[in-house]
Amino acid sequence: MNATRNTVLEAWMAENGHSSNSLADAVNGALERLTGRPGGLDGSSIRSWKAGRVKWPKSATRKALEDVTGLPAVALGFIPRGRASLTSPPRQGDPDMKRRTLVGGIAAVAAAAAAPGASPRRIGMSDVDRLQARFTEVIASDQRHGGQLSAQQRAAALAGEALHLQNAGSATQRVRNSLYACAASFLSSAMWAAIDSRRYDDAKGHMREAQALAELSGDQAIKFRIWSHAGTMYRHMGRPADALAANDVARNLNITRRDPLFASLGHARQAATLGLTGDTAAVQRALGCAQDALDRADPGLARPVWMTAVRNGAELETLALAAHFRLGNFERAETHAHRSLALLRPQMRRDRAINTARLAAAQLGQGDIEQAVATAMKVPADVATQHARVTRMLQEFGAALRATTPGSPTAQIWTEHTRDAWRTPA
Template sequence: MARTRNQALADWMTERAMSETELADQLNRHVATLTGRPGTATDRTVRRWLSGEVTWPQAKQREALTRVTGIPVDGLGFTRRGATPAAPGVFQGPPRRVGMSDVARLTARMADLVAADHRHGGTAAVESRAADLARQALDLQQLGTASTRVRGKLYALAATLACSALWAASDGHRLDAAQRHLHQSVILAGLSGDPAVQFRVWGHAAVLYRQLGRPTDALAAADVGRSLSVNRRDPLYASLAHVHTAVHHGDLGDRAATLRSIGHAQDALDRADPLLPRPPWILFYDQSQLELLTVIAKAVLGQWAEAEAHAHRALALMRQRPGLVRERHRALVHLARTQLEQGALAPAAAHARAVPPSAWHGRTAHLLRAFTTRLHALAPDAPETRAWTDYVREVSATPLTTAPRPH
């Protein structure tokens, strides 16, 4: 019997630049979630589907295919034995109903992604996974029927996931990619009509503009986020908006506005109800994070002793939040920098050493490069400097000696 190439599956993979091995790996992860046992698909399995040698995968693989692609298997060119094949990309039978169960599934995966980001920082893997989940949320929009509420939720999820990709890319200083994710995030957040999602997008836009050396644009983006209705509904958002604004005022040299914004941030946080239901991406923010962002704002102003006190408070509070691994590492580097600027070389180097080498990537590595550059500038001949340089050579193939933006 002549084989018919599965063009629908081939087209789906081509649109996403996905290889047979990558699809097989994703399917196996979903099978493991569904059954508790690893999947057995390989690149050869996918090639047999593409060639038409296998026209109807195993049940668990069919379910995994639907979860990965967001498309029923008969819309991916598969047919039961004896059934008439569907035209590529054309669904057989009634259109699928997309509902809140699909939203809940993607929301759970987003929560896992946010947790991974807090543990590991902005790795390329986190960025890629976030972008892939955003595509899945958008693909669900094309499946068939859904209520207005569900469509809004899917746009909000897609925007949030694109924003996670933006954050991961900017965290890893992949700034061209970050700007592409920002463009998509802004559009999707607008389509969602969700002010909390829009708040996150504009907050991350401000951080990206700061990295790009555009402090006026950073402050403008932060002001957009601060003007959204979610700040009036929930003081936690208002607190985060105010402390971010403080950092941007500091970059522009406005000391009074910086300190005023820090005060507003603390007042708002004191009024926030910690038990209100909130999306997973903002659950990181609490007093420890306000202290950490205050360190950055006061360091920009050169208030090193006050910044050091805030860094100590941030680290003490983070002991109650063991999941915030990345934030703890950054707090350690910021603390080291405040001590270095006050001439306390030994404790500064000790706190920098407390960051494990496995965390020397992304923004954490950027901060360590700044610390190293400043240490060499302030005390080039000190024994602490020589010891730190030797340590860096031991743990990193590329010495942290280039001069990035300090804060």
């Protein structure tokens, strides 16, 4: 007689993102916690479950599976031995009768919960995937527009949506950890939007919430992002000691030892902060470490979407530009500016505008007045007027230009450009 496939188990695995091997590993871990001995399951064991060749796993294995999934075995499509169907009455002498009766009741409740309008529902990896797709949209919006208040509010609202799912139904621990990671990711983006627009009180509030959620998730990548953003925030606030301390927390996370690309970003952001201290040798050492780590990074590894500019070295060049500009090494800053602009993807309009403004300021610092103005005029008017950091940088550029060549035709060209190109439509 041919075995009947366990399509219920297959559906649960697909919903929760498990392969045969990953479920085997998870159940083996649960078995070790239950019995003190490692489990012996492998991918072929799980495939036998899915094929229906094993209809009722051994008792310890069932308990471990139930711990992993949060569901009774019968709700996962398994059929107790000696039963033709789940509705067959248990034998009165069966020592497992009470347990089977209870399990049958739970299965009935689970089936009822799947009916329209029933509550609570089952939260799975498809819910996490949907949130992660929204996070990708948030990152794309940030790259185009930067730290708008609307972006900050949207990211915070999505964090609330992720947390709401924690209480909206039952879920495995893996799904719950992923939901906490999603919420922390959204709040880290809200934090970044606030930093980008110089709303530092908002940024600190988002940071505290994001750090707590990241701890609940256990996600090293999002912990790194939050602490790295904290370092950037303190750098922008002119607090280099706090910035260096926050960067050190990020750089000491295990993920920087597992993946050199994270180590590269950590060293590069440390270099940008060291630029505030005037320590040229320390900046050079940090940038050297960042480049070495970037060279060692495996380009084929899957990484978070916010690491896009780190992969090809654009972020390293951007932070090297910031470090040398702060040191007053304008020639070196200009070199890194050109490199960063060549590497940044077209959709990264915010970063491109910031680096163009810094390039203009570096050219002005070298006395190349006409070229500096021509460069500054390349910043799109919408970014120049709607992004707080870019607006401030160009205002500082204009002030330095007027101080360098007061009343000159070149300074007048810049004044007319800002008056005409930046005029807000009526």
